[in-house]
Structures are given as C-alpha cells and as structure tokens.
Amino acid sequence: MMHAACKNDEGLSFVELIVSVLVSVIVIxxxxxxxxxxxxxxEQVTTVTQATNRGQLVSSTIERAMRNALFFEVTESGTVLRVRTSLSGDKKCQGFRITDAAAQFTWNSVTLTTSNTAWPSWQPxxxxxxxxxYFVRTPEGSLSYTFKITTEAAxxxxxxxxxxRSVQETGSGGCW
Known part of the structure; x- marks a missing residue:
C-alpha cells in the first residue's frame, strides 16, 4: 500500500538556513x-563648524579693534598686531599675536609691553x-589679515x- 508523501518538507533545510543567515549578515x-x-x-561637520566659530570670533575681535583704532602697528614678521583704540577701559589697548598652532590676545597694557610670547593663549x-x-598694514593705512584653521575634514x-574709522594718531598712547 502506498502512503501519502510525508510532511517533512515543512522545516528549513540546512542550505536554506545558511542562505538566510548569509543574507541577514549582508544586510546588517x-x-x-x-x-x-x-x-x-x-563629526567632520561638527569639527568644521567649531573651527568656523573660532575663526569668526578671532576675525570679529580683530575687526572691532581695528574699526576703533586710533593707532596700530604690525611687526615686520606680520605675526603681531598692537592696537590703541578709542574704546575705554580694558579695551583701549589690545594686542593680537598669531603663530602656527595658536592665537594669543591681550588687552592689558602691562602685558603689551612684555614679550609677546608671554601673552595669554586664546584660540588653538x-x-x-x-x-x-597673518597681518599686513596696507599703504592706505588699513589692515589685511589672513589665517586658516585646520580640521580633519578641510x-x-x-x-x-x-x-x-577714526582719524589716525601717532604713538601708542601709553599702551606699549
């Protein structure tokens, strides 16, 4: 007597199991x-954004000092900018030093007279x-500045x- 075919085909065969695991691994x-x-x-976008923010802070601080400058000088190497401004208090005397790897900033007239390597670190x-x-005094009496902040991305x-904006005076006015 012939029996009907067994229902053993309902489970997964070994080959089907290997194929399903392989497909799952590829998807994962x-x-x-x-x-x-x-x-x-x-992470790259965050790094570039942070560098942009730091650079804008440096640029805007330099530009604010220069817009209010009564007298300024740039060192021959173009790494140091000293500014005497029309602002009052701590903002009257400002100094910027940029070298590879860091920017330094001071608004203390005592610090401005010391070696600029001792100025406080500001932006890395x-x-x-x-x-x-970094800094160039133009023949017209304005300032050109340029720098970059290196990130992992770009x-x-x-x-x-x-x-x-002010009429330029002579001398540091006791700032340095």
Missing part, C-alpha cells in the same frame, strides 16, 4: 556601514595660509581688510 553589515559613515560625516589650531603673513580660511 550594510546598515552598520551606513551608520558608521553618517557618524564620521557628522590657527595656521598661516601658505606664505602670507581647512577653514579667513581673511579680511579693515580700515580704522
């Missing part, structure tokens, strides 16, 4: 790769753009030209 690896790339891209990670000096470049 693809998702993990997308998540890792997204995380890395987010600032570098020159090629061989261009350097963020800053430059600007700013002219004093």
């Amino acid at each position: 690896v693809a998702i993990a790769t997308v998540l890792a790339n997204s995380w890395q891209a987010q 990670g600032i570098n020159a753009q090629g061989g261009t000096p 350097p963020v470049a800053f430059s600007g030209d700013v002219a004093p």
Whole structure:
C-alpha cells in the first residue's frame, strides 16, 4: 500500500538556513556601514563648524579693534598686531599675536609691553595660509589679515581688510 508523501518538507533545510543567515549578515553589515559613515560625516561637520566659530570670533575681535583704532602697528614678521583704540577701559589697548598652532590676545597694557610670547593663549589650531603673513598694514593705512584653521575634514580660511574709522594718531598712547 502506498502512503501519502510525508510532511517533512515543512522545516528549513540546512542550505536554506545558511542562505538566510548569509543574507541577514549582508544586510546588517550594510546598515552598520551606513551608520558608521553618517557618524564620521557628522563629526567632520561638527569639527568644521567649531573651527568656523573660532575663526569668526578671532576675525570679529580683530575687526572691532581695528574699526576703533586710533593707532596700530604690525611687526615686520606680520605675526603681531598692537592696537590703541578709542574704546575705554580694558579695551583701549589690545594686542593680537598669531603663530602656527595658536592665537594669543591681550588687552592689558602691562602685558603689551612684555614679550609677546608671554601673552595669554586664546584660540588653538590657527595656521598661516601658505606664505602670507597673518597681518599686513596696507599703504592706505588699513589692515589685511589672513589665517586658516585646520580640521580633519578641510581647512577653514579667513581673511579680511579693515580700515580704522577714526582719524589716525601717532604713538601708542601709553599702551606699549
């Protein structure tokens, strides 16, 4: 007597199990790769944003000092800018020093007379753009500045030209 076919075909065969595990692993690896790339891209965007914010702070502080400058001088190397402003109090005397890897800022007239290497550190990670000096006094009596902040993603470049709004005087006025 012939029996009807057994119902043993209802489970997964060994080959079907291996194929389903392999497909699952491929999908999980693809998702993990997308998540890792997204995380890395987010970190790069965050780094560039932070560098942009730091650079804008440096630029705006320099520009504010220069717009209110009564007298300013730039060292021959183009790394130091000293400004006597029309502002009162602590903002009257300001100094900026940028070297590879950091910017320094002081508004203390006593500090301005000392070696500028002793000025307080202000913003890290600032570098020159090629061989261009950080600060250049133009023949018209304005200031050009340029620097970049290097990040893992890409350097963020800053430059600007700013002219004093006040009539230029002579001498540091006791600032340095």
